[in-house]
Amino acid sequence: MPAATTLVEPVTVAGLPLSSPFVMAPMTRERSPHGVPTPEVAAYYRRRAENGVGLVITEGVLIGHRSAGHQSAVPRLTPGAAEAGWRRVTGEVHDAGGRIAAQLWHLGSRREPIDGYPAWTPRTMSGGDFDAVLRAYAESARVAVRAGFDAVEVHAAHGYLLDEFLWHVSNPTRARRLFPAEVIRAIRAEIPSCMPLIVRFSQFKERDHDARIAETPGELGMILEAFREAGADVLHASQRRFWEPTFAGSDLNLAGWARRLTGLPSITVGSVGLTRDFVSSGRMRELLERRQRGEYDLIALGRVLLGNPAWVRLVAAGRLDEIRDYHKSDEQRFS
Numbered sequence: 001m002p003a004a005t006t007l008v009e010p011v012t013v014a015g016l017p018l019s020s021p022f023v024m025a026p027m028t029r030e031r032s033p034h035g036v037p038t039p040e041v042a043a044y045y046r047r048r049a050e051n052g053v054g055l056v057i058t059e060g061v062l063i064g065h066r067s068a069g070h071q072s073a074v075p076r077l078t079p080g081a082a083e084a085g086w087r088r089v090t091g092e093v094h095d096a097g098g099r100i101a102a103q104l105w106h107l108g109s110r111r112e113p114i115d116g117y118p119a120w121t122p123r124t125m126s127g128g129d130f131d132a133v134l135r136a137y138a139e140s141a142r143v144a145v146r147a148g149f150d151a152v153e154v155h156a157a158h159g160y161l162l163d164e165f166l167w168h169v170s171n172p173t174r175a176r177r178l179f180p181a182e183v184i185r186a187i188r189a190e191i192p193s194c195m196p197l198i199v200r201f202s203q204f205k206e207r208d209h210d211a212r213i214a215e216t217p218g219e220l221g222m223i224l225e226a227f228r229e230a231g232a233d234v235l236h237a238s239q240r241r242f243w244e245p246t247f248a249g250s251d252l253n254l255a256g257w258a259r260r261l262t263g264l265p266s267i268t269v270g271s272v273g274l275t276r277d278f279v280s281s282g283r284m285r286e287l288l289e290r291r292q293r294g295e296y297d298l299i300a301l302g303r304v305l306l307g308n309p310a311w312v313r314l315v316a317a318g319r320l321d322e323i324r325d326y327h328k329s330d331e332q333r334f335s
């Protein structure tokens with residue numbers, strides 16, 4: 001394995017200096033009553049930032065349109081109390097030497113009825129719906145800037161609203177496939193030119209792991225190039241296991257293809273560190289070597305950080321016996 005210290009060396013991506021190439025992946029947690037993040041939320045993110053994570057990406061945060069989501073304890077990115085709550089979160093992360101991006105989320109047809117709107121049913125968007133949703137993304141981007149975020153991530157993965165536009169099954173109308181690019185453009189217009197705009201995408205859906213938005217590199221390239229032209233600075237390629245190739249005939253993973261097809265920096269993710277023997281088994285070496293070869297720039301950690309907020313620091317120090325294996329119950333206990 002490369003020397004432990006190289007794990008936490010500083011890196012600059014899209015103009016943003018980070019204390020390490022490790023990123024906390026976005027993980028929904030429903031601990032923000034009425035959409036407002038509490039001091040506990042700030043402490044939760046701070047713990048990861050002060051333990052070797054260079055960039056925290058928040059849990060999915062709902063934009064301010066009533067169709068965006070149904071869970072009242074999922075945070076929002078709207079003016080007022082939620083904005084003030086997020087300002088506390090970004091302050092704590094900055095105090096700990098970290099950087100933080102807000103993940104903007106709209107559930108699309110995955111949204112369920114909520115109290116007060118029991119008659120809600122998902123329907124096809126038309127005319128004014130597009131403008132209203134674009135305005136809500138733009139407003140959340142403005143709030144992100146005011147609340148002190150260092151970057152914004154657009155959630156265009158896993159079967160939620162923007163990904164529904166990318167998938168031929170949920171959106172056979174080719175012309176509309178690029179609504180996600182319009183959203184990126186609307187956000188780009190609201191944030192400073194030096195503020196990185198990250199776009200998260202995936203081949204799979206949360207409820208269909210075999211789904212694909214692109215069968216070939218050419219198809220993927222068309223989608224990602226549209227994101228780049230609209231103002232994306234970094235591509236966050238969500239996959240379930242980072243070592244799995246995306247297309248036949250090449251070992252490149254999804255983040256590798258994103259980088260090759262667009263020239264943009266990319267973030268990889270997927271089953272890093274879930275068990276303690278990840279480090280000794282050779283996967284850790286593979287993870288770092290692929291990065292050294294230029295396949296991706298940053299490495300996101302999801303579930304391992306729930307029960308091990310200090311995973312990066314412990315691995316760098318060789319203190320592997322202090323790491324606990326991931327268990328599904330971590331998602332309730334530590335979320």
Ligand SMILES: Cc1cc2nc3c(=O)[nH]c(=O)nc-3n(C[C@H](O)[C@H](O)[C@H](O)COP(=O)(O)O)c2cc1C
Nearest residue numbers: 025026027028059060269270271272301302303331
């Ligand atoms: C409890 C939980 C909540 C998640 N919530 C989100 C989310 O809000 N937005 C998102 O893009 N991905 C979400 N994900 C996916 C993670 O960001 C990550 O891609 C996934 O867990 C794979 O990484 P890992 O193997 O390191 O955990 C979630 C995953 C988990 C386990």
